[in-house]
Amino acid sequence: MNTQLLKDVRWGLAMSLLCLLIGVGLGVSFGLYEDSYQNYISAGIAAHPELHDAISQNSIWRWVLRAHFHAAGIGAFLTGLVVVVALSDMGAMRKQATAICMGLGGLYPMAWFSMFLLAPALGRKAAKHHWLVELLTYVSIGGFLLGMLSLLVGLFLGRQRKN
Numbered sequence: 001m002n003t004q005l006l007k008d009v010r011w012g013l014a015m016s017l018l019c020l021l022i023g024v025g026l027g028v029s030f031g032l033y034e035d036s037y038q039n040y041i042s043a044g045i046a047a048h049p050e051l052h053d054a055i056s057q058n059s060i061w062r063w064v065l066r067a068h069f070h071a072a073g074i075g076a077f078l079t080g081l082v083v084v085v086a087l088s089d090m091g092a093m094r095k096q097a098t099a100i101c102m103g104l105g106g107l108y109p110m111a112w113f114s115m116f117l118l119a120p121a122l123g124r125k126a127a128k129h130h131w132l133v134e135l136l137t138y139v140s141i142g143g144f145l146l147g148m149l150s151l152l153v154g155l156f157l158g159r160q161r162k163n
Contacts, residue, residue, distance in 0.1 A: 009086045012099025012147075016082050019106030020075025026068035026113075037064060044120015051123030059124055064116040071109035078105055078144075081151065090154040098150040104143025111136035 006013060030037065041060045045052045082099045090098065111133050119127035127133065 005086050008092045008095040009082050009099035011096065012082045012085065012101075012103035013079065015100070015103025015106050016075055016078035018075075019071050019078060019103075019109065022106075022109065023068055023070070023072030023075050026064070026071060030065075030068065037061070041116075041120055048121060048123070051126075056119075056124060060116055060119045063112050063119065067109045067112035067116060070112060071106070074105055074108060078102055081148075084155075085147075085151055088151070088154050088158075090150075090158060094150065094154060098147050098154065101143045101147030101150065103147075105140050105147070107136045107140035107143075111140065 038057075038061065041057055044060075045056055081102055085095050085099050085102070088095065114130070114133050114136060115124075115127045118130050118133070122130065
């Protein structure tokens with residue numbers, strides 16, 4: 001593949017590949033250190049029992065699993081979408097902005113990971129509504145939707161070719 005083709009989307013591509021690497025990295029770390037994750041959750045619950053109930057351990061563990069699954073899945077489909085942006089006939093600046101906006105979608109798994117990190121000390125409800133979690137969620141979803149809108153407009157309503 002001609003690397004010049006990817007020049008305009010390199011930042012969006014880097015963000016999507018980083019997201020994919022985080023997903024794979026979390027999966028590997030679960031295999032190597034699952035007990036450490038479980039102990040982190042248990043220690044937080046033991047230190048703050050008034051914030052937790054019988055399902056806290058399992059719920060918080062599922063949040064870090066979701067971070068892993070979302071990072072791998074989102075990273076994979078973002079990479080494909082950024083390649084579509086690279087192959088489109090949009091202008092260079094538009095490609096760059098679209099790819100970066102889409103790449104912001106890779107922050108969504110970090111919202112789940114942040115909830116996992118915060119929940120043992122703050123409780124599940126407070127972790128879900130923490131400013132960092134909400135910021136990551138809104139920026140990732142908003143950025144992705146903006147990038148997707150730009151791509152769709154560029155593909156279907158953009159420059160009309162004369163045949």
